[in-house]
Amino acid sequence: MFRSLALCTLLSPLFAFTALGQPATSPAAPPKLGPYLYETKPDDPAFASFNPRRAPQPGELLLRKGDRLAICGDSITEQKMYSRLIETYLTVCVPELQITARQYGWSGEKTDGFLRRMEKDCLTFSPTIATLAYGMNDSRYRPFDVTNGQWYEDHYTAIVRKFKANDVRVVVGSPGCAGKIATWVKSRSGTLEQHNLNLCALRDIAIGVAEAEQVRFADIFWPMLQAQVFAPAQHGATEEKPYRVAGSDGIHPGWAGQVIMAWTMLRSLGLDGNLGTIEIDTDKNTATANGGHSIDSYADGVATVTSTRYPFCATGTLHSENSIRSGMTLAPFNEDLNRFLLKVNAAEGTKWEITWGDQTQTYTADQLAQGINLAWEFPKNPFSESFDRVDAAVAKKQAYETLQVKKIFHGPEGKKDFDTAVKETEAVRKPLADAIADAMQPVTHKIAIRQVAGE
Numbered sequence: 315m316f317r318s319l320a321l322c323t324l325l326s327p328l329f330a331f332t333a334l335g336q337p338a339t340s341p342a343a344p345p346k347l348g349p350y351l352y353e354t355k356p357d358d359p360a361f362a363s364f365n366p367r368r369a370p371q372p373g374e375l376l377l378r379k380g381d382r383l384a385i386c387g388d389s390i391t392e393q394k395m396y397s398r399l400i401e402t403y404l405t406v407c408v409p410e411l412q413i414t415a416r417q418y419g420w421s422g423e424k425t426d427g428f429l430r431r432m433e434k435d436c437l438t439f440s441p442t443i444a445t446l447a448y449g450m451n452d453s454r455y456r457p458f459d460v461t462n463g464q465w466y467e468d469h470y471t472a473i474v475r476k477f478k479a480n481d482v483r484v485v486v487g488s489p490g491c492a493g494k495i496a497t498w499v500k501s502r503s504g505t506l507e508q509h510n511l512n513l514c515a516l517r518d519i520a521i522g523v524a525e526a527e528q529v530r531f532a533d534i535f536w537p538m539l540q541a542q543v544f545a546p547a548q549h550g551a552t553e554e555k556p557y558r559v560a561g562s563d564g565i566h567p568g569w570a571g572q573v574i575m576a577w578t579m580l581r582s583l584g585l586d587g588n589l590g591t592i593e594i595d596t597d598k599n600t601a602t603a604n605g606g607h608s609i610d611s612y613a614d615g616v617a618t619v620t621s622t623r624y625p626f627c628a629t630g631t632l633h634s635e636n637s638i639r640s641g642m643t644l645a646p647f648n649e650d651l652n653r654f655l656l657k658v659n660a661a662e663g664t665k666w667e668i669t670w671g672d673q674t675q676t677y678t679a680d681q682l683a684q685g686i687n688l689a690w691e692f693p694k695n696p697f698s699e700s701f702d703r704v705d706a707a708v709a710k711k712q713a714y715e716t717l718q719v720k721k722i723f724h725g726p727e728g729k730k731d732f733d734t735a736v737k738e739t740e741a742v743r744k745p746l747a748d749a750i751a752d753a754m755q756p757v758t759h760k761i762a763i764r765q766v767a768g769e
Contacts, residue, residue, distance in 0.1 A: 353536055360543045363511060367518045369533040375584035376483055376530060377408075377443065383415040384436050384482070386428060387447035390490065390566055390575075392419025394712045399576035399638070400445075401712070402705045403651070405754055406624035407589055410606070414747065416441070417712045418719060424451045425469035432473065435719050437480055438736060444482050445579050446473065447534065449489025449516040450565060455502040458512035467519045474527045484529040485582045488517035490575065491539040494564030510539065532582040538567075538574050541644040545570070549633040549640065557635050559644065570634070573641025580651055587651035589625050589689070592617065594763060595659040616762045624757065625654035625689035627701040639693060654689040658682035658763060665766040671696045671759070676766060696759035703753040711746040718743060 351368035355361045383404070385397040397417040404413040418436055420427065425448045436444075452466045470486065477484050492509050495502055504512075517535040524531035542559040551557035558564070559571045567575070590605025594617060601612035606623030626647075630637035642648055660666060660679040667676050670692050677686055688695065718739045722728055728735040 356540060356543070358543060361539075363507060364514055364539070366514050366536050367521055369521060369536065370525065370531050372581045373530065373584055375586070376485070377404075377411055377413060377583050377585070379411050381411065381413050381442045382440060383413055384439075384441035384444040385415060385417040385419075386432075386436065386444055387419050387487070388423040388451050389419065389421035390450065391417060391447055392421050392716060393566060393572070394419065394709065394716070395567075395569060395572040396447075396575035396579070398705070398708050398712055399572060400579055401708045402701075403576065403580060403626055405708065405750055406701060406704055407626055407652070408585065409623055409754060416715050419716065420720065422451060424448065425466060425473060429469055429473050429476070431724075432476060434732060435723060437476075437482075440480075441477075441482050443484070443583075444477055445485040445487060445532065445582075446470070447487040447489075447532075447575070447579075448473075449487075449513060449520065449535075450492075453489065453509065453512045453516055455496050455499040455509060456512065457504040457508040458515045463515060463519055466516055467523060470520060470523045471527065474523060474529055478527065478529070484527070485532050485579060486520050486524040486527075486529055487532040487575075487579065487582075488520045488535045489513045490534045490567065490571070491542055491560055492564050493542060493558050493560030496565050497563070514539075530582045532578045534575055534578055537578060537645055538571060541571070541574060545635075545644055548643070557633070559635065561635075568636040569630075569638045570636065570641035570644060573638055573647055574645045577645040577647045577651065585651060587649070587653050589623055589652065589654040590621070591655040591657060591685070592619060592688075592761060593657045593659075594761075596661070596763070596765075597659060610758070615764055616760055618758065618760050620756055620758045621697070622756050624697045624701055624704075625695075626652045627689070627693070627695065627698045629693045629698070642690070648687055648690045652689045653687055655685040656682070656688050656761065657685040660765070667764045667766055669762040669764070671698075697757055700753070700755060700757050704750060707746070707749040707753045711743065711750060714743055714746055 353366045353368050355364065385391060385400060391397055394417060401415040404415065416439060448470065454462060474484050474486060491513055492506060495506055495509060513535055521531055538559060545559050546557045549557045559567060561567045561571060588605060590603065590607045592603045592607060594601045601609045601617040603609050603619060607619055607621045610618040610620055628639040628642055630639040632640050632643060634640050656668065658666060660682060662679055664679045665676055666682060667674050670688060671694065673692050673694060675691055722735050722739050
């Protein structure tokens with residue numbers, strides 16, 4: 315008996331028996347425990363109730379040459395601000411990738427709304443990569459509850475899976491934070507902190523969706539909440555001149571808050587932010603350049619450079635919630651994404667004037683040896699005019715995309731004959747898209763260095 319039982323066990327482990335002839339219970343695999351990682355919290359009472367999961371770090375470059383990017387989201391996306399920052403950045407800062415983009419913002423939308431319309435509105439145009447920014451409306455402007463959290467997870471997962479089924483790479487974005495309770499929502503309830511705790515919980519759920527589906531994640535909530543707490547003091551806000559990262563209505567960020575959104579989305583795409591370096595050696599009397607920039611000539615301390623890549627140009631005051639340049643102080647946008655460096659080898663202890671365009675700044679030899687970021691140090695520079703032309707063309711195209719989708723695809727023309735509506739609107743959109751490429755032209759500029767007398 316035991317011999318036959320042993321033989322049975324050898325032939326088929328699934329049919330193992332005990333000595334009493336009863337099926338044996340295989341030892342259960344131990345559950346996987348941890349790790350249990352949290353974000354580091356600032357030492358400020360405003361964060362006492364928040365314990366957000368640690369967000370996954372950006373990976374290698376997700377973009378591929380010729381990608382068609384779909385920027386999807388609710389009314390915050392329909393503002394066409396962070397979406398415009400993203401498209402302009404991809405056009406001028408990484409032109410070699412030849413990325414094109416469309417924005418699909420829809421006011422008031424939740425994940426279920428986009429899930430219903432994504433087939434026609436978005437997949438019709440065969441995107442290859444998509445960013446998602448949902449959760450503000452999905453929070454329903456009330457304290458968190460588990461059932462609604464599951465609802466959000468299910469619908470966000472369904473969107474991701476539908477994109478993946480169509481060979482679209484995905485970035486799952488979290489909601490942002492709220493600066494005040496939305497005044498226009500009749501069903502709103504709870505305190506502002508409860509609403510933000512709900513948004514933080516949805517953020518953590520979005521991380522879970524990204525991890526389960528093995529796609530990228532962009533954390534909007536946590537950096538925006540920190541900026542909301544610290545930016546007013548950082549920028550000298552007063553009651554008469556507030557600094558509201560989440561916008562005047564507490565939900566729709568102005569340009570400063572939108573920079574945070576663009577920064578986290580672009581980082582999640584794996585961009586390294588190295589936009590080129592110009593190096594001048596005062597001993598050897600030489601100049602070199604890389605990363606889309608070439609030296610046409612160098613003589614008497616003046617380098618003439620032709621660039622096919624632009625830095626991201628941001629003018630405006632440093633202390634306004636509606637300034638892109640101010641937004642760059644709320645997140646490491648320049649450090650992570652916008653490094654256009656000038657390095658100069660000069661005698662130790664000397665000082666040098668750097669003139670670029672109409673501006674002149676003075677730096678020590680040590681600062682120049684480490685490299686100065688021209689993109690930040692010279693807000694108005696020889697790229698500004700060309701940059702503005704590209705950005706204006708992007709804004710015009712994205713404005714039409716809202717009209718195309720919301721008014722025509724979902725209007726009488728689209729309901730009557732969707733294919734014809736697509737064909738006719740694409741004929742209008744094409745020259746708007748072409749205008750972006752036409753505006754992106756090489757820029758020839760001069761950088762002059764001069765030693766400060768007596769140094």
